[in-house]
Amino acid sequence: MTTTDQADALADGDFVRIAYTARAADSGHVVDTTDPAVAADADIADLDAA
Numbered sequence: 001m002t003t004t005d006q007a008d009a010l011a012d013g014d015f016v017r018i019a020y021t022a023r024a025a026d027s028g029h030v031v032d033t034t035d036p037a038v039a040a041d042a043d044i045a046d047l048d049a050a
Contacts, residue, residue, distance in 0.1 A: 010016070021033040030042035039045040 019034050021035060021038050022031050023029060024031055030038060030044060033039050033042070033044075036045065
């Protein structure tokens with residue numbers, strides 16, 4: 001993870017790449033992720049968004 005203390009680190013129109021994995025609170029199952037390896041391990045790699 002990269003952090004910065006500069007208030008002007010981003011400008012209007014900049015793109016930000018975010019990596020995340022969302023898990024169900026009660027079961028810990030992966031419900032969404034940007035990581036292809038995590039998606040494959042959770043058997044959700046080939047699912048299409050509804």
